[in-house]
Amino acid sequence: MAPVNLSHRRTHNLLLISKLLSLRDTASPLTLVLDSLEQPATPLLKEYIRRAKLSKVHVTLIAFETLKQPERVDAFVTTRRKSSAEIAKEVSAVYQAVASSNPSRRRLILIDSINPLLHSRRADPGFHLPSFLGSFLAPTSPSAKVDTSLVVTYHQDVPEPPQKSPYASSPLSLLTYLATSIITLHSFSHILAQKAARDRSLAPPVFGLEEEQEGVLLGRLDKLTGTGAAEGIVIELEHRRKSGRGVLEWYLLPPASRYSPQHLKEIVTLLDDSILYNPPMERDPGAENEEPTSTFELGLTDKQRRDREGVVLPYFDAQSGNGPGEGGRILYDMGEEDDFDEEEDEI
Amino acid sequence: MSFRKRNIGLSPGVDRNAVSNTAQPAPESTPGIRPSPDDGRPTTSTGTRSLDNLLAGHAGLPMGKLLFIEENGTTDFAGALLRYYAAEGVIQDQKIHVVGVPEQWGRTLPGLIGSAESLDEKRSDRRKDDRMKIAWRYERLGEFGAVAGSRDGESREPQALSFNMLMKIAPSTPGEQDPNAKEAPAFCHAFDLTKRLTHPSITNMSFIPLLPSKESPFAAILKRLQTAIASSNASTVHRIVIPSLLNPTMYPPESSQPEVVLQFLHALKALMSAHANRVTAMITFPLSLFPRSSGLVRWIELLSDGVIELCPFPHSADATATSGAATSQEEPPQGMLKTHRLPVLHERGGGSDQNVGQDWAFILSRRRFEIKPFSLPPAEGDTEAQDTAAAGGMPKKSDLEF
C-alpha cells in the first residue's frame, strides 16, 4: 500500500480507536466485544476501566460471571437469580446514588458476558434483548442527562441454544446489528502464526477448540506465545459512523505490563505498524539472502577488498614470460621413484 | 509377535504390589470371588476367561463395578458375553437380576462344560500333574519342549499370567499346592453355546420386567433391585444383567431421554457403590441405534466403570481372505474389540496398563469367546516362514531373564 495512504489511515483510525476506548464524544453507545477462549476480553475490559478511571467516568460492571468486584469499578451489579427488569433497575439505581456528586456525567456500563442471559432457561416472558440493552442507554430522567456507553462481551465459542421461534433472528446477529462498534479479539501470536502460514500459502493453523482435539479447551500456551515478544491483543474493529459509513481496521493493544496505569498517551497501534506483523523492509531484500549465517565473519572490509584486488596471481605472472612455451609451464625434475608411463602421462 | 507378551506378569508395578500383599495370603471364602492379583480387591469372573484377563490386571471383574459392552452392527456378540456372564453367576450360586427381557432369556444360557481351566488343559495337552513339580520359571521353558510347534502358547498366555501372579502373591507358602488346583470351585467356567444350561440354581434368577409407568420406567427396576439386594443375606453376591439397554423394542421411547436413562445409571452406580462388595453389573448396548459420537452415549460411558466396544467384521463367506487371521490354522477373528475404559484402572487415572491401546480381536466359537491381540494377516505365501518363526524351539532371551 502507498505510504501516504498508510499515514492517513494511521492518523484517522488511531484517533478513532482512542476515542472509542476512552469513551469520548459518545462515539459508540453500544460496543459489542466478541471474544473467545483463545483471546478473552479480560485485558480489553481492564483497559476500558483504566481509561475510564483516568477521565473520571463512572464504571458499572454487570457481572454474569465475575464473582468479586474488580479494582477500580465503581458499581458492581450481580445478576444471579435476577430478572432482566431487576437488573436494569439496579443498574439505574447505583448511578442515581452518585449522580449528584459525579461531575463528569459520563458512565460506562460493562457486561462481562451476555451469553448466560441469552442462554437462560428461566421463564422470563418479558425479556427482549433490544429493549433490555436500550434501557441502559436511555436517559432515566430528563434532569439527569448522562452519556452512557455500553460495552457488551459475547463469547463466540459458547454454543447458542436453539431458538424459541424458528423465525426469530439469532441473538448474535441481533447484537451485531444493534451495535455501533464491533470489536473482535484475536491473540497476537495466533495472528502471527496464521500470517506466517498464509505467506507460505499453507492452510492457516487453528487453535484451541477449533482444533477439535478431544480434551482440549484451550490451545494457548506460553511456549507458543514466546517470551513476551508476541504478547498483546489484536483488535479487529468494525465501526459504524454516524454518517452511516463503515470503518474496518486492525489494531494491536500491548499487554498491560508494558505501560503504567496512569499512562496517558495512546498505546494502541495499527497492526500493520507492528514490527512483528510487518517486518521492516529497509534493506535490499536480495542482499539479505547472499550471506550464509555463520559464526565466522565472512564479509570483507574495504581495505581487505582493495588488498585482495592488488594481489597478482601466479597465473598472470607466468603469462608475462617471453615467447611461446615459457609461460604456465610446470618445471619438474623426474626422480628415481617416479614411475613414468609414456602413454599415460605427458608433460 | 507370539512371544511379545510373555513377560506380562512381570511389570514392576505388579511386582511392588504383589510384595506388599504377601503379608496376607487371601483365603477363599466365597465361591466365585477371588482377590485381584493386582491389588487384592475381590473380583468375580465374567464367565469369559479372556475377558477377565483383559480387565487391567485384576483377572476378573472387580466387585462393585459396572461393565458396559457396546456393539456395532446387527450382530449379537455382546449378547453371548452377557449370557456367559449370567451363566457364570448361576454356576457360582450368585443371584442374577435380569432387566427388561422375559424369562425365556434365562433358558438360552449356554451349557456348562467344566471349568475354564479344564478346557484350556484339553486344548493345550498340558500335563497338569507335572506342572507343580518344577518351579514355575522353569515350567515356562518346558512349554517349548512339550508343545513345540503349537501356536497355542499365545492363547494360553493369560492363564500363565494369572498363574504367575498367584504364585507371587503367596510365595511364603512354598509347600502349598498349586493355588489353581486348590480352588475346588473354579473361578471361571467354560460353556457351550449350543447346549442349554441346567443347574439347580437357574430357577433362582429373577427377571425384572419393564412395566409401563407414568414416570421413569426405570424407577420400578431400581426399587426392585434395591429391595432385593438390601434384603438379601450379606454373603449373597448379585449380578445385574441388562441386555440391550434402550433397545426400542423393549424400552419405551422416553427412556432414551438423558434425564431418564442417566438418572437410572447414576442411581445404579449409587446402588452398586453402596453394596460395593457384592454386586457387579454388565450392560450391553446397541451402538447402531445410539452412536458413540453422541453426547448421551458418552455420558453413559462416563457413568460406567468399564467400557468395551465390539466392532464385528462384515460377514464374508471367504472369511480367511478378508480377516486378520495370523495363519490359516487359526480361526479367523470375527471382529475387533476396543477397550475405552477399564474398571479401577481408569478410575484412578488410567493409562498405564499394557492392555490399553492394544488392538484386540475376538473369536466366538461354540465353546469359547476368545480375545487376543489383533494382527494383520501376513502376505500370502509367507505363512511358512511365520510358522517356523513362531514355533521355534528356542526360548527368547527375555523369557529367561527375570
Place this chain on the structure above:
Amino acid sequence: MPSQPPLPPLLAPYVSSLPDASLTLVSSILGATSNWLVLRFLHAALSSQPTSTFGADDLPNGTKKKVVLVSFLRSYEFWKTEAKRLGLDLARLTERHEFAFVDGLSELFYAPQATAAPTSSPGLGSSPRTTLPLRSPPGAVLGRAPQPAAPTGPPGNTAPKQAEPGIAKKLHFSGRGLASLDAMEKDVASVMEQQKTHMEEGDELILILDQPDLLLATTGPSMGIGATEMAEWITGLQQHAHATVLTLATDAPLIHNSSGLGQLATPIETEHAALAIGLAHRARSVMQLRTLETGAAKDVSGVLRISRGGGLSTENNLEEREALYFIQRDGGVTVFGRGES
C-alpha cells in the same frame, strides 16, 4: 523406581496456591479421568506440610486450609481409600473439621427405602478402618459392605443429620428447575458454613466440586435446568468459598458436536458445551487432561495442559505449560515434560 512424593514438584505450584475467589477448572475425558488430580488438590490443601511424606499428617500443628468435597460420581469409600495412598486420613481429618464430604452419589435421585434391612455383620461394623481396605481379606470386606444402607428417613431435602461416619451430607434431587437446585445449594452451603465455624482468622475454605456437570446431564433443559442455571448454582457456592476447584468432562461429543454446523446438536451436548466453555471463561486456570494423541504408551497415562482461563477478577500470572503424567499402580504420580522421564 523410588517412591514418588505425593505431590509431584512440577504440579505443586498449580494445586497449592489458589488465590481468593478463583475458579480452577479441571477437565477430563473418558480415558483420562481427573480423580488423581483432585486427590493432589486434597493433598496440597490438607497435608500439614506440603513436602511431607507418608504419615506426617499426624502432626497437630496448624493447617491453614479446609476442604469441602462434593462428589457426584464417586463414593466416600473411593476417596478415602485413594487418599490413604497419599497419606491422608480423611476420617481423621473429618473429625478435626478440616475436611467434609458431601455425597452427591448415593441418594441423589433415588433414596433407598426406609425399610432396608439391617445387614451389617457383627464385629466389623462400619467404623472407619485404619488399614487399607483393599488389603484386607475379602471375607472381611464382604462383611463391611452394606454400610450405607442405613435408613435415612423420608426422601427429600429435609434429610436428617446423617449417622454415617465421614459423610457430612447426602444430596437429594427432587422436583425440577431452580427450586431443586436451590435446595441442593442450601445443603452444600450449610456444610460449608458448618466448616467455617471451626475456622480461625486467615484460614481458607476450598470447595472441590467433582463433576457437577452430571447434574446438568441428568436433568437438562426439559427439567428447567440449563447451563446458565448450573453456572449460577456454581456461583452461589463459590461465594461461600475462598477458592473453588471444579472438574468436568470435555469429551469430544460433549464439546464439539454443538459447534459443528453439519449436524444438529442434542440439548445435552449444547448445554454441556455452554457450561464447560462458559466456566473456562470464568476460570483462573484450566487444567486439561487428555490421552496421548499417538495412542497408549506403557509409561505415560496422559497429557496435562495447564492454561490460563478468561477470568476477570484475578491477577493472572500463571505460567502455562503442558506435561505428561504417569499413574503407577500404587497410586503414585509422576509429572514430567515431553522427552523427560
